[in-house]
Amino acid sequence: MTPLIRIQREDFSLQDEIDALATGRADIGAVVSFTGLCRDEAGTLAALELEHYPGMAEAEIARVAGEAAARWPLLGLVAIHRYGLIRPGEQIVLVLAASAHRRAAFEAADFMMDYLKTRAPFWKREHRADGTLGGWVEARADDDDAAERWNR
């Protein structure tokens, strides 16, 4: 099982990725997907700008994927993370985890997202609807807590 990792500016299609992962196979019994979207809580956001560290982003997500593959009996693992300007409602990140049974797929997808948020070198900045540049989004302590629970 080789994890598929892509860092890209373009959008992605959940169905296309599931098809690419599972079509023509009879061993996969469960595919769990997580899609992260750009949200605008206050109605003031024009877009999020995602900056990343090319090279390290791929390498770090591959390390997280390797840890997931060592922990659960996975038959497929996909992580796609976008960069650039992303508008409210648009997709930012996709994780797919495939396994024979659902439990491993659910847990691996959850694990991947917890560590993507705290370890993958991406940074979000706000572009406001009034045309001004907003601040850098601050890291959340509860994201660190979510990742830490896998070590308990």
Place this chain on the structure above:
Amino acid sequence: MNAAAPIPATGTRPVRLVYFAWVRERVGIPEETVEIPAGLATVFDLVRWLKARGENYATAFADEKILRAALDHVHAKPHSPLGEAREIAFFPPMTGG
């Protein structure tokens, strides 16, 4: 590139420094190649050395608790040895996903 070259105890060696997000903005440049003293042992030592280079570095690295670093694309801690790292990155806590 001679990855096996021993680190001299004295003199300097070139490293590529890269900065991201508000660390990049405060330093004022996205990347640079700098001759660092061969005696710098850890990430923490390098941060202290950079802070003495100029006000922009002092500002970018003011909050040492929040600053993150990577050595050749691998996350590092303040006490991590620089070793023979060729590319050293500094950035804020990550906010992807």
